[in-house]
Amino acid sequence: MSPAEFVSPLATQETDVLIIGAGPVGLFAVFELGLLGLKARLIDTLDRPGGQCAELYPEKPIYDIPGLPSVSGQELTDRLMQQAAPFEPDFRFSQRVEHLSKRPDGRFQIVTDAGEVHVAPVVFIAAGAGSFTPRKPKIDGLAPYEGKSLFYAVRSRADFEGRDLVITGGGDSALDWTLDLLPDVNSLTLVHRRDKFRAAPHSVAAMEQVVADGRMNFVLGELDSLTGENGELTAVTIRNKDETTAIPADRLLTFFGLNIELGPIAEWSLDLEDGKQIRVDTEKFQTSTPGIFAIGDINWYPGKLKLILSGFHEGALAAQEAFRIARPDEKLRFQYTTSSSELQKRLKVA
Amino acid sequence: MAHFHVTSRAGEAQTLEGVDGWRLMELLRDHKMGIEGICGGQADCASCHIHVDPAWAGRLPEPREEEEDKLDELPSVTETSRLSCQIIWGEELDGLTLTVAPD
Ligand SMILES: Cc1cc2nc3c(=O)[nH]c(=O)nc-3n(C[C@H](O)[C@H](O)[C@H](O)COP(=O)(O)OP(=O)(O)OC[C@H]3O[C@@H](n4cnc5c(N)ncnc54)[C@H](O)[C@@H]3O)c2cc1C
Ligand code: FES
Numbered sequence: 001m002s003p004a005e006f007v008s009p010l011a012t013q014e015t016d017v018l019i020i021g022a023g024p025v026g027l028f029a030v031f032e033l034g035l036l037g038l039k040a041r042l043i044d045t046l047d048r049p050g051g052q053c054a055e056l057y058p059e060k061p062i063y064d065i066p067g068l069p070s071v072s073g074q075e076l077t078d079r080l081m082q083q084a085a086p087f088e089p090d091f092r093f094s095q096r097v098e099h100l101s102k103r104p105d106g107r108f109q110i111v112t113d114a115g116e117v118h119v120a121p122v123v124f125i126a127a128g129a130g131s132f133t134p135r136k137p138k139i140d141g142l143a144p145y146e147g148k149s150l151f152y153a154v155r156s157r158a159d160f161e162g163r164d165l166v167i168t169g170g171g172d173s174a175l176d177w178t179l180d181l182l183p184d185v186n187s188l189t190l191v192h193r194r195d196k197f198r199a200a201p202h203s204v205a206a207m208e209q210v211v212a213d214g215r216m217n218f219v220l221g222e223l224d225s226l227t228g229e230n231g232e233l234t235a236v237t238i239r240n241k242d243e244t245t246a247i248p249a250d251r252l253l254t255f256f257g258l259n260i261e262l263g264p265i266a267e268w269s270l271d272l273e274d275g276k277q278i279r280v281d282t283e284k285f286q287t288s289t290p291g292i293f294a295i296g297d298i299n300w301y302p303g304k305l306k307l308i309l310s311g312f313h314e315g316a317l318a319a320q321e322a323f324r325i326a327r328p329d330e331k332l333r334f335q336y337t338t339s340s341s342e343l344q345k346r347l348k349v350a
Numbered sequence: 351m352a353h354f355h356v357t358s359r360a361g362e363a364q365t366l367e368g369v370d371g372w373r374l375m376e377l378l379r380d381h382k383m384g385i386e387g388i389c390g391g392q393a394d395c396a397s398c399h400i401h402v403d404p405a406w407a408g409r410l411p412e413p414r415e416e417e418e419d420k421l422d423e424l425p426s427v428t429e430t431s432r433l434s435c436q437i438i439w440g441e442e443l444d445g446l447t448l449t450v451a452p453d
Contacts, residue, residue: 057389060394169423
């Protein structure tokens with residue numbers, strides 16, 4: 001049985017609305033759903049909220065958020081978190097939603113790559129441009145090594161103990177892990193395409209010192225190929241212009257930053273535009289599957305603009321229909337936060 | 351009219367028309383050459399990576415530090431790698447030849 005067909009017998013992880021993506025649009029949807037009395041759970045591949053704003057431009061000012069003449073990507077994220085806080089959203093970070101399917105009872109079920117199963121009557125896909133995943137080296141035949149002797153992040157230090165390790169990259173992650181893992185390994189070689197690093201100056205200085213002391217090597221160049229058998233690496237070949245050098249190694253760690261890829265969403269049987277965005281209507285922002293909504297950068301409709309502002313509006317309208325689905329026996333009342341004591345109670349201000 | 355020659359990831363060659371003042375990324379995105387330009391051209395997302403023909407590499411303005419730093423994050427960076435959002439189109443680029451980098 002594939003994970004998509006698996007119906008969790010316990011289904012303990014229930015909520016009103018499952019939100020895939022904790023970017024600005026997913027976060028504001030928590031607020032709009034909360035006002036209507038609906039609970040939300042958010043899942044994101046990143047280890048923190050904010051999506052593109054927090055990952056790509058935390059320090060840059062945004063000038064087109066209504067009422068906030070200038071706000072940085074991180075500050076907007078922090079404020080959205082604060083605004084959503086009264087509704088106690090439940091976050092599941094560092095997990096990618098792999099499967100989304102309809103259960104026989106009419107509700108939806110998602111399965112994450114961490115094996116968690118979540119069930120809800122409504123799903124909001126607020127997945128932006130897709131999930132952030134580590135960029136891989138562009139060389140053939142990586143798959144057998146992945147997770148065995150080739151890693152894109154350090155999950156467990158034990159993987160590197162006593163090993164001959166090659167690290168590639170010139171940013172903070174590459175340098176920090178170089179210095180951090182050095183005492184654990186048998187040998188360490190750092191590979192980077194130029195002798196300049198964009199990492200913090202003190203880590204660069206520390207790295208240069210250990211190279212000068214002969215405790216590790218620095219090699220200028222690019223990954224060219226891997227040598228090994230059954231996923232066990234024996235050497236890494238580095239190319240610098242026309243010259244190649246093979247470095248004996250049984251572990252490789254690459255730090256090439258994060259890529260954004262649509263990922264599994266393309267396989268969820270939803271109508272797509274250009275293979276990349278999910279088609280929705282402009283009344284409810286519902287996808288071709290009733291009960292599944294798409295808001296923010298991930299959706300498409302005639303006139304769509306990929307702006308944070310538009311995503312907020314979409315979330316507010318989708319929340320209305322989410323209420324009708326999740327609370328079929330209750331009547332939806334239109335109320336303002338300034339005047340409704342019910343809303344103020346939910347906001348914990350009254 | 352000034353033009354440039356692009357080879358797509360699939361290896362197909364095309365000749366496209368430049369628009370003065372536009373970023374090369376914007377031109378490539380408009381022609382659906384598989385360039386996303388997620389950050390809108392701020393050298394923040396590295397989703398607009400191209401390999402410039404070696405004959406042209408030296409004729410373009412030097413990359414700024416910001417662009418070099420971002421290129422550090424990419425695999426398959428070559429001597430002639432550029433972020434296409436950092437190249438502004440002008441008549442002097444007539445004949446520019448480039449390849450969209452693997453994504
Ligand atoms: C440099 C830059 C500057 C920008 N400036 C502006 C501006 O001035 N004004 C403006 O309005 N907009 C601006 N934008 C665009 C704005 O950031 C986006 O419109 C906004 O982030 C979209 O929000 P979102 O929540 O829809 O998606 P995102 O912010 O992309 O968040 C989506 C989240 O979903 C997660 N995700 C995706 N798929 C899955 C999955 N399968 N499982 C788990 N998690 C998943 C991703 O990891 C991500 O965290 C800018 C963007 C960039 C990069
Ligand atoms: S468009 Fe983002 S770096 Fe060029």
